[in-house]
Amino acid sequence: MKLVDDLFEMNGGYVLNFSDRTMGIFFLEELDVDIDDPAYRDNGPSKAKRLRCFLNKVDLGTAVKTLKVLWKYREAVRQSQGREDWVVNAEGQFLSLINRLEGKPEGAGRTNPPPKPALDVQRIAGLKSKLLELSSLAPQPRGYAFEAWLKDAFDCFGLEAREPFRHRGEQIDGSFVLQGETYLVEAKWQSELTGAADLHAFHGKLEQKAAWARGLFVSNSGFTADGLAAFGRGKRVICMDGLDLFDALDRQLPLNHVLERKVRRAAESGLPFERVRDLFA
Missing domain, CATH: 1.10.533 (Death Domain, Fas)
Known part of the structure; x- marks a missing residue:
């Protein structure tokens, strides 16, 4: 109060x-x-x-x-x-x-003990520090560590994250649940910006799944403007880059609300990528 x-x-x-x-x-x-x-x-x-x-x-x-x-x-x-x-x-x-x-259980009365705060400041600070530390790793272990870091970040905000899994030779870097919808995750940490080919490849994976499956493509280095333009509008994918992740943690914005706002903007504009600093101006 x-x-x-x-x-x-x-x-x-x-x-x-x-x-x-x-x-x-x-x-x-x-x-x-x-x-x-x-x-x-x-x-x-x-x-x-x-x-x-x-x-x-x-x-x-x-x-x-x-x-x-x-x-x-x-x-x-x-x-x-x-x-x-x-x-x-x-x-x-x-x-x-x-x-x-x-986050209170359904039907919980006002006399029940208060739920655990959703904003764990120490845990968020730890996530931010670990994200910065990942840059010192070699490329292959950094990729695996980035996938594990994303699961920790999703779990921090109650997004029911699942670890990477393989299905008939196809690698999925994890999944989470947002507003009752399942999102598959593609995570990349590479020196170059992500282009249209990788975005189309990930969208192709989604099209092989259930019609309601959606996707989050996280590229720490970011995306090329031409790649985003070529990828086009109206896809089932939203995008985040490393600056988005850092801004969200630095401003202590709950990740579930960040993703919800990205989804809404994508639905309104048809575009897969909008920066956190513009969504939360």
Whole structure:
């Protein structure tokens, strides 16, 4: 709740730039909720006290939906005002809070012990250090170590990672589950940029699998612009490079949210690659 107070400027009894009237309209139109209901005035009538009471009384799904809607409004207002964020790593902290809340077992009551935080700062720092250390390895052991590192990174954010496996002579560098969808992984750490041939080869593997299989191609060195253009739009593959991985860890952005945003952008644009620093500007 301390983080919620800071994110939505609730420490003085206010909530962002809402008046009593506009907050009532917002909750009614966006959430179909009467925030002026006396049931949410247990601790007082101020906007902040009513919101805190509401978040503590409603079910977990409603609380998460409310926070997401408020965050969207917060960012729209902040950006329209050209205002610098007043909370350090606000988006990373907010997404980690959502991870913690959504990570509760189904049906768990509010009296249950809190779940383990989704943002393990020490583990993330360790992943970042190991990623930098991989560059000192020889090419072949570095490739295997990179595959193992990716599994650790996926596991850190609850993505149910599976280790590399071979099927009828075909090497798959691992898999993970995101939003109920299975993604196969292709991982490369080489000196040259990855071109269209490797992307097409990986997409060919996907086409031999179930129709719902998707893919993540991770190239530490990055991708050629011509290769991405030749690979084209509308494929079942999203791409990440080493800078994406480092930016996500350095900014403490949960990897599951990074991938979700890449998937959404790919669905909107048809393009397989968008940098993390542009997705989380």
